[in-house]
Amino acid sequence: MTANVLLFKITLLIYFIATIFYLIGVISRNDKFSCNAKRLLIGGFAMHCLSIGVRWLATDITPAASLHESLSFFAWSLVFIYILFDLRYHMAMLGAFISPLALALMIFGAAVPSQAPNVNPMLDSWWFPVHVSLAFLGHAVFAIAAAAGVMYLLQERMLKSKKFSGLFYRLPSLNALDSMNYKCLTFGFPLMTMGIISGAIWANSAWGGYWRWDPKETWALITWFLYAALLHGRLTVGWRGRRAAIFAIIGFIFLLFTFFGVNLFLSGEHTFRNFTGE
Amino acid sequence: MHIVIIGLSHKTAPVEIREKLAFSPTAMEKPLRQMLDLPAVAEGLIISTCNRVELCAATKTPDAAIAALRRFLAEYHEIAPEEIEQNLYDYQGTEAISHLFRVASSLDSMVLGEPQILGQIKTSYGYAAEFKTVGLILNRFLHKAFSVAKRVRTETGIASNAVSVSFAAVELARKIFDRLDDKGVMIIGAGEMCELAAKHFVSNGISKVLVTNRTFERAEKLAEEFQGKAVPFDQFTDHLAEVDIIMTSTGAPNFILGQRQMEEVIKRRKNRPMFLIDIAVPRDIDPKINNIDNVYLYDVDDLQGVVQSNLKERKKEANKAEAIVEQEIGQFHKWLGNLEVKPTVVALRRKLEEIRQQELNKTFGNLKDLTASQRKSIEAMSGAIINKILHQPTALLKRTQDETNGEDYVDAVRALFDLPAPAEGDEEIKPLDDMEESK
Numbered sequence: 001m002t003a004n005v006l007l008f009k010i011t012l013l014i015y016f017i018a019t020i021f022y023l024i025g026v027i028s029r030n031d032k033f034s035c036n037a038k039r040l041l042i043g044g045f046a047m048h049c050l051s052i053g054v055r056w057l058a059t060d061i062t063p064a065a066s067l068h069e070s071l072s073f074f075a076w077s078l079v080f081i082y083i084l085f086d087l088r089y090h091m092a093m094l095g096a097f098i099s100p101l102a103l104a105l106m107i108f109g110a111a112v113p114s115q116a117p118n119v120n121p122m123l124d125s126w127w128f129p130v131h132v133s134l135a136f137l138g139h140a141v142f143a144i145a146a147a148a149g150v151m152y153l154l155q156e157r158m159l160k161s162k163k164f165s166g167l168f169y170r171l172p173s174l175n176a177l178d179s180m181n182y183k184c185l186t187f188g189f190p191l192m193t194m195g196i197i198s199g200a201i202w203a204n205s206a207w208g209g210y211w212r213w214d215p216k217e218t219w220a221l222i223t224w225f226l227y228a229a230l231l232h233g234r235l236t237v238g239w240r241g242r243r244a245a246i247f248a249i250i251g252f253i254f255l256l257f258t259f260f261g262v263n264l265f266l267s268g269e270h271t272f273r274n275f276t277g278e
Numbered sequence: 279m280h281i282v283i284i285g286l287s288h289k290t291a292p293v294e295i296r297e298k299l300a301f302s303p304t305a306m307e308k309p310l311r312q313m314l315d316l317p318a319v320a321e322g323l324i325i326s327t328c329n330r331v332e333l334c335a336a337t338k339t340p341d342a343a344i345a346a347l348r349r350f351l352a353e354y355h356e357i358a359p360e361e362i363e364q365n366l367y368d369y370q371g372t373e374a375i376s377h378l379f380r381v382a383s384s385l386d387s388m389v390l391g392e393p394q395i396l397g398q399i400k401t402s403y404g405y406a407a408e409f410k411t412v413g414l415i416l417n418r419f420l421h422k423a424f425s426v427a428k429r430v431r432t433e434t435g436i437a438s439n440a441v442s443v444s445f446a447a448v449e450l451a452r453k454i455f456d457r458l459d460d461k462g463v464m465i466i467g468a469g470e471m472c473e474l475a476a477k478h479f480v481s482n483g484i485s486k487v488l489v490t491n492r493t494f495e496r497a498e499k500l501a502e503e504f505q506g507k508a509v510p511f512d513q514f515t516d517h518l519a520e521v522d523i524i525m526t527s528t529g530a531p532n533f534i535l536g537q538r539q540m541e542e543v544i545k546r547r548k549n550r551p552m553f554l555i556d557i558a559v560p561r562d563i564d565p566k567i568n569n570i571d572n573v574y575l576y577d578v579d580d581l582q583g584v585v586q587s588n589l590k591e592r593k594k595e596a597n598k599a600e601a602i603v604e605q606e607i608g609q610f611h612k613w614l615g616n617l618e619v620k621p622t623v624v625a626l627r628r629k630l631e632e633i634r635q636q637e638l639n640k641t642f643g644n645l646k647d648l649t650a651s652q653r654k655s656i657e658a659m660s661g662a663i664i665n666k667i668l669h670q671p672t673a674l675l676k677r678t679q680d681e682t683n684g685e686d687y688v689d690a691v692r693a694l695f696d697l698p699a700p701a702e703g704d705e706e707i708k709p710l711d712d713m714e715e716s717k
Contacts, residue, residue: 029435029594159453160568162580164587166594169439173456174551238548241572 004058005114007051008072012106014044015075019103022096029166038086038095041102045079052076059116061124064132066117067263071109074136074259075102081140091172091180097147127202134198138191139255142227145184146252149245152177156242174241181244185231192227196220219258226251279320279415279617279685280340283377284347284368285332288388291365293328299355299362301326306405309354314411316350318343321416325381325402327395329388334378336415340370372611375419379603382423383430384437390592391436396427414685415617419610426606433602436595439588444475446584447576448482451523451553454574462486462521466514467528468496471557473503475525480504488521490514492528515539519546525555526562535563540570555581616697617688619679623672625697630664 018040025033052072055063063069082098085091155171158164171177199217200210211217230247233239239247286299301309301324313322313333321336333351337343348366352359369377380386384395403420406412412420431437440446448458455461463484465476468491480487487506490513491497497508509517518524518539528534535554544552551572556563561577568575576584616622638660642653671691678684691697 030598155453159450159574162576162583164584166591168453169435169591173452174454175456238550240549241551243571 002058004051004055007047007054008106008114009110011044011048011051012103012110014040014047015079015099015103015106018044019099022099026093026096026167026170029170034093034096037099041079041095041099042083045076045083048072048076048079055116061119062129062132064128064136065119066113066115068109068112068114069117070132070136070259071105071112073132074139075105075109077133077136077140078102078105078143081137081144085144089180089183091148091176093151093170093172094144094147097150098144101143101147122206123202125202125205127198127205131195131198131202134191135195138188138195139259141184141188141191142248142252142255145181145188145248148177148180148184149248149252152181152245153242153249156245178240178244181240181248182234184248185227185234189227189231192224196224216258216262219254219262223251223254223258226254279336279338279614280343280370281334281336281374281415281419281614282340282343282347282368282370283332283334283374284344284351284366285325285330286362286365286367287330287332287386289386290367291362295362295365296328296331298357299331299351300328301331303401303405306402307409310406310409310411312354313347313350316343316346318346321413322411323402323406323416323420325399327398329395330381330386332378332381334374334416334419336413336419344368344370372607375607375610375614376603378419378423379426379606380600382427383599383603384427385430385596385599385603389441390589390596391441393431393437396424400424413683414689415614418613422606422610426603429606430599430602434595434598436592436599438595439591441585441588441592443578443581443585444471444478446581446588447475447525447555448478450574450576450581450584451479452482454551454553455522457483459483459485461523462488463523463525464488464490464509464514464517464521465500466490466524466526466534466562467492467530467558468500469527469557472525472527473500475555475557476504479523484523486521488514488517490517515543518543521552522550523553523555525557527557528562530558530562531560533562533564535567537564537566537570540564540567540573544570544572616692617685619675619684619688622688622691622697623675626671626691626695627664627668629695629697630668634660634664 018037021033021037021040025031025035025037052063055069064073078098079102082095082102086094151171152174154167155174155177158168159174172180203212204210226247230239230244230251233247234244286296288296291299303326306324309324310322313319313324313335316322318337318339319335320338323334325332325334331351333347335343335347348363348368349359351366352362377386382396382399384391384393387395399420403412406416440449451458451461458479461484463476463479463486465472465487476487487501487504488509489497489501489504489506490509490511491500492511494508494510497511500506501508515535524535526534540552549572551574554563554567554573554575556575556577559578563575563577565575565577567573638657641656642648648656675684675687675691678687
């Protein structure tokens with residue numbers, strides 16, 4: 001087992017414990033657990049940085065070229081963005097929703113082969129890290145929007161039905177969740193847009209064409225339109241609340257499909273098989 | 279020294295008895311002094327609220343003190359002691375400590391977590407301090423109780439959810455809007471509950487208040503009270519979109535706000551959420567309005583339901599509070615035990631003896647060519663110094679141990695010499711008298 005894979009597994013373990021702590025914190029209503037869960041998540045993130053850094057040095061190429069690497073990078077972006085959002089906006093319970101998602105990505109990442117890919121030298125340019133960083137940071141921001149969306153729907157349901165579970169007392173207010181949706185949109189949408197543009201430029205330099213309508217590109221575009229519609233709806237027609245929350249969740253499902261589905265069910269230039277030229 | 283408490287509360291006595299046994303807060307000096315005059319009582323404190331009467335005392339003879347206090351409470355109010363026998367409880371030792379900690383933390387209150395009780399105990403303590411009926415023990419005890427109550431308040435959610443309908447409305451508004459300072463409220467009709475809720479809203483930051491009523495003068499009067507604006511009743515629907523919260527309590531037999539109307543309002547507000555509180559019976563607002571997106575409608579029963587679930591939440595938090603109280607009892611009990619004279623003298627002597635041994639070893643290490651007899655005389659000399667130094671304080675501690683201020687000296691000695699708490703059974707291992715005789 002190479003150093004980076006070991007570090008990856010330690011990271012996964014820490015995320016796992018953090019998720020368990022969040023779960024206990026939510027069920028037992030003990031803030032100490034949630035507080036320690038967050039510390040664990042931050043500790044896990046430090047380990048994760050190390051894991052990705054070591055791999056980058058070892059393979060000498062942006063560690064997002066295989067499915068394993070991408071999943072790890074996605075989870076890393078998610079926790080990174082969560083920590084930033086937590087510092088800036090501090091939203092209760094958000095970690096309890098983000099941590100399991102990061103863990104799921106890591107478990108998936110652990111299940112697929114982790115050996116270093118042979119990257120087609122044509123693709124190895126500076127546009128590669130730029131493209132994947134922008135894309136994954138965008139994904140992460142939208143993941144937070146989706147988490148806020150789920151929290152909104154839970155809280156809204158309790159307020160409408162007037163039946164309160166313990167969650168009611170811990171979830172943030174509807175307004176806070178809704179404005180989180182908007183903030184995520186204002187950060188996520190530019191990131192995603194730049195991700196797509198940088199991808200096009202990279203494609204042009206590698207393959208000599210900006211846009212080839214391969215499945216991933218098509219699905220990314222569909223997802224982009226979805227978020228564009230939400231942003232437009234928010235800004236002009238006053239979409240908000242439930243509708244915006246549902247949109248953010250659907251948008252993220254599309255994102256996940258663009259990321260996984262295209263790789264698993266469809267074929268094209270973006271599948272890792274083609275990427276590594278095997 | 280022991281702590282004892284006797285008393286009665288809403289749990290053990292009906293209001294007819296509680297009011298008979300209450301002490302008037304304006305005349306605390308007399309009962310406090312009489313209590314202190316009881317031979318068994320060294321320090322005394324009286325807590326008297328509408329829900330409880332508690333007599334708390336520091337004593338050397340707990341059983342005698344409890345009997346005397348029971349008699350005193352009845353006789354002071356000119357009631358036969360047998361008459362209230364079954365309503366009184368009494369506690370001593372850790373139970374008494376636990377009881378006051380729980381009372382101060384509002385764990386024993388009628389409304390769990392209500393904040394007044396702590397203030398009431400502080401006032402009671404204020405009287406006792408003013409008339410000097412409390413000393414070292416009860417001072418420390420009460421301050422400890424205050425700090426336990428504070429810990430409970432900050433570390434648990436026992437006081438965090440509203441248990442009154444009007445406050446529940448404010449908290450729900452917070453759950454919807456987050457901040458209230460840029461929000462507006464409209465009061466339709468008058469009514470005590472409406473006014474009370476409006477007051478809570480205003481004190482929680484609501485800046486804009488509109489009032490409407492079929493009688494415009496009444497609307498104006500109420501508006502003035504909240505520095506708001508009165509709106510004629512036939513025009514109130516035009517102003518609905520300006521506010522975020524609507525409270526109604528009119529005597530109208532039919533709905534004054536229908537679904538179609540509300541849909542229109544929400545559209546004009548670009549879907550910004552609204553919180554409607556219908557306190558009227560029969561109801562003023564069509565319940566179907568709750569189905570509109572971004573509108574949250576609560577009637578009186580709904581708010582009662584919220585209060586019920588808040589109370590359940592408080593009960594869960596109370597378990598955490600009990601654990602905190604449990605922890606703190608141990609600490610305080612230990613401190614109380616430290617005030618015993620004998621173990622203190624033992625600890626003091628042991629501390630000095632340790633110092634002596636250390637210094638002797640150091641000296642003998644430096645002066646290697648001392649003869650055995652020289653060493654012996656140095657040892658004897660240092661031992662004599664310690665005995666001489668200890669003679670006066672030991673005698674004083676022993677002499678004062680039966681006086682009221684005896685514990686003050688013990689406490690001071692413990693603090694000055696930083697003495698560790700005695701472990702269980704210390705006294706048996708090295709009885710003080712043996713050490714003294716061995717010199």
